[in-house]
Amino acid sequence: MADYHVRILPDNKLITLSDEQNLLKAMTAAGIPLQASCGGRGTCGQCRVIIKEGQVCSSEAGTISQEEQRLGYVLACQSRPASDLVVEVPAGTKLGEHRVLLGEEQEARDARYGEDAEAFVLYGDNSYPAVELPVYRKIRLKIPQPTLDDPADDWGRLTRATRGETGIERLSVSLNVLRDLPRVLRDAGWDVSVALAEKDTWQGVEIAGVEPFPSGRKYYGLAVDIGTTTVAAELVDLETGRTGGARGSFNRQSVYGDDVISRIIHAEENPGGLEELQKAILETVNDLIKDLAGGLGIGQADIRAAVCAGNTAMTHLFLGIDPAYIRLEPYTPAANNIPAVQAGQAGLHIHPQAWVRFIPGTASYIGGDITAGVLATGMSEADTLTLFIDIGTNGEMVLGNNEWLISCACSAGPAFEGGGLRYGMRAMDGAIENVRITAGGSTVQYSTIGGGAPLGICGTGLIDCVAWLYRSGVIDRGGSFAPHTPSPRVRDAGGGKEFVLAWSGEAGGGSDISISEAEIKYILRSKAAVYAGIRSMLQMVGLPFEAIERVFIAGGFGRYINIREAINIGLLPDIPVQKYAYIGNSSLKGARLSLLSKSARDAAEKIAGKITYLELSAGNTFMEEFVSALFIPHTDLELFPTAARR
């Protein structure tokens, strides 16, 4: 085994690795994460790097063209050093500039909903109190001093007073509190501030601290949205309810695969794989915590509670719980409703005795993030029949009102997050997010996130692209290229046609940015899955589209989506655009609500228990709906009366 030095450009970072390590893992470990949807299996072609100097030992990679090979491109996941190296990471390969949705008002104002003027941005119409019995709270207690006539023990006096004040019967105490209790009570003259930490429904409330009143220190809660692609966290002042800042970043598990299934497989097939995934997500969250605490100038131990909302697989991986059966019929997770654990045990860098709660989920593919989303919309408390859609790597949907809730999840695939496409990319700087194709496919206008040269195309750009390719006659309703198209942008590529969106001269990556017929059909399959999911739910409850009074769109993808175009390609149902509303990162919002309000926590539990999960793989409805939806906008044009026609 030999060790080599590898210099990484443009960061000019020097790392050392053995001839048995691949570049992808070594670079990720060194803090230079690359895009790698397939989890390092050599199939997605995203982790391409350029070998500027030295020799590597690479497996053959079908995803690198001969011309690229000549320029020194290799897949990092398939390459091990055979000498000292200089390696360049091209723009677009590196992961890290991803825009994470934090649910902040300012950010959400950027959404295209505003521009469109037909749709609008909404923050959910839930009516939970802003601050009402936060998960960690302090109450003032004046405790009667012991006398010879009433010499009851300190802990007995404290619990009696706490029960009298709060009505809470099930009180436990941390040993540390008990150890110092006698002196603290007497030093305080029996006028104390008592910290109550709620664990979960079953485990009751813990007396987590006793201090002389008034207590000087502030105390914070952490809301976390553990997404498959991105992770967002927000600090909340638990006394005032005010935000102490929010931060987001990509989920470092991405290097092990883009979607939950490939991560579950990684956990199963590699010894220590589950631990690697757990470590990756913990590092992700812990770095956010460090940034947030640093930004606010508080200690991490001042964060005394956390509420996490994540999909079921992410929650399992976060806690190191075996996720294997999530992906196997009948899709049974280890736990939907995970008992609270202490931060120290979970490995979360907040106060080690802080309780970390998890918003309960309903099923393997309807997790706590969806419960949190439904909570944030307020739909479970309203008469209005509401559809909630969260399209990320998976598409999850909930339909219902204060009487019933039905849900389903469809494997939309990672298309809308840029996965599975050669030039697909996440919504980060350089991504084409907005496309207009005219003149029979000859003219392309686009804009990129950040305004720079295009590096690839993200989900919202893809929707526009398909809509306009159809409208301009380049493709037919089934997504096939028309036999004869005059556009110079349509060309043959090995195995089928493709359309060039940006020429190498204008693109930032040095090569043309194109979309192939196979990729267009892949996008149609993704949109068909979402649409068929919505239709299946409606069929289940015997209601027409018109019954839907409001649609909430959640998640990072939903933020940039052009509702009109999404209807045009048949991704979203053709109902008035005014009914659509964007709710931002509803998972983070739900976690935040749960931190601050007991009614919200109770509601979350009720929601998770109330949602009926419709397993789409059981029965034929979904498959029939799916097949009918594989066209632009649909086989049945009557379902899309307002969709743009050609």
Place this chain on the structure above:
Amino acid sequence: MADYHVRILPDNKLITLSDEQNLLKAMTAAGIPLQASCGGRGTCGQCRVIIKEGQVCSSEAGTISQEEQRLGYVLACQSRPASDLVVEVPAGTKLGEHRVLLGEEQEARDARYGEDAEAFVLYGDNSYPAVELPVYRKIRLKIPQPTLDDPADDWGRLTRATRGETGIERLSVSLNVLRDLPRVLRDAGWDVSVALAEKDTWQGVEIAGVEPFPSGRKYYGLAVDIGTTTVAAELVDLETGRTGGARGSFNRQSVYGDDVISRIIHAEENPGGLEELQKAILETVNDLIKDLAGGLGIGQADIRAAVCAGNTAMTHLFLGIDPAYIRLEPYTPAANNIPAVQAGQAGLHIHPQAWVRFIPGTASYIGGDITAGVLATGMSEADTLTLFIDIGTNGEMVLGNNEWLISCACSAGPAFEGGGLRYGMRAMDGAIENVRITAGGSTVQYSTIGGGAPLGICGTGLIDCVAWLYRSGVIDRGGSFAPHTPSPRVRDAGGGKEFVLAWSGEAGGGSDISISEAEIKYILRSKAAVYAGIRSMLQMVGLPFEAIERVFIAGGFGRYINIREAINIGLLPDIPVQKYAYIGNSSLKGARLSLLSKSARDAAEKIAGKITYLELSAGNTFMEEFVSALFIPHTDLELFPTAARR
């Protein structure tokens, strides 16, 4: 600071200590604990050692006679090395051969009750089931396998099945169990053995393990009696209820003082003092655990639960809880009812996730050991009016039946444990335990524990001694020596008379074993305190002695006591000897019952809540009773119609 080598005889152990360390602490740390009632303050004179070679720097010690000084005797606690040393530990100084009462039948048969034939040995007449919902138990569950129609999560299925089987609503789970749950359930074919660990009333039940059925491993519980002087522990097979062995040893805290008050003072006055005391008791218990597990050939992690019964101060010190206010009016402890803690947190060397429970107490001086004792007697469930007496360093008494319970505690002082007397010693080999003085004080017959040469006199021997000194005319009813006694055993010692029980020739320690007038009066004060306590309780409830239908005597002291002589000196009330019964180590028995039976645990909680504590220092009753009881047998002879007269 210089370091010296010190060789300890007869163990021939070599230790190194600096010229700033005293011999007592250094030897205790090296595993050679010495007797030291006063906690190393230089007043009890018990830690005498002989300097065979070398020089020490010693403070003056009034407790060492000039002759002894000539022989090289010094107090270890007052001596620091000034050169390398050879030190001999005389028999009687070393702590370690103490007989600890384990509550075992065989041992209790040794008691004098049997010989006496007037009293009898009884094991309590409680009727709790032998094995009924032990604190840690395993149940078999056949869990329905998930299907597409019923895909509920594993944890949900498990809790549903557990609730169905047990009716327990509040279930938590250890994260470790959850992590492996999916695979375990499937490997087991959904036929599993589920371990339920009861925490305490408030904290509910934890699912602590899931294994394929049948589970191969046995699981044990630990009952611990944390006494001030001695500590006893018993292993119990939680499935069958069979004992896995019992062990006892002295409490290593003894080096910091004989009674709870001196230990509390040590904790208060020395930085790190509380931690020292906690470490000492933990080491004591952990060594017992090691011995017990080793003896049974099981791993310490096979011990999955513990129930501790201790007096309030001991329980505080065991957990490192500030005990300061136990000794200050109004005598308020930090907690009477201590929530269960996990062994890892408590520092107990059993399974780290095992729950350690504490039998609840009533007040600072009526602790969990007394609740456990009352539990073991069964008196709280019987009509019979019963008096329960536990005389150790403190005297604790409970009077009552299934309708009411009243208790009090009197500072009997450590006389009955051999403390506070020059030749007093605990009930260990070489202690005079049985005395007969005849021929006007000239003839003394005695027997020692172990049958060897006498080293000192223990509590039961002292009672005999006082009774016979009175009977033979050496002392009067007030404990004063008669002005002219013909016995050669009565002599003047600096400051008063003394009576020689054993001459240096026959004694094992090389000097005469005697008892002084001051010491006799000290014993009378001790016996008066116990008697006055009993009288005060009776007065409180307005009942005469005759109303007492049964007396249970508990504890190590009670085991060797001669009831007849105890009545003769006025320590115990003059009621028929047949009413007295010996119950052994009732604290350990109560802890054992609690390990094995839920009814017993519920009863313990009820008992602790039901006992009315009579604070003897409030009001005049006790003081008046005490003063009247300072005579042999009492001022009022009518109270002792059957007591031996002279």
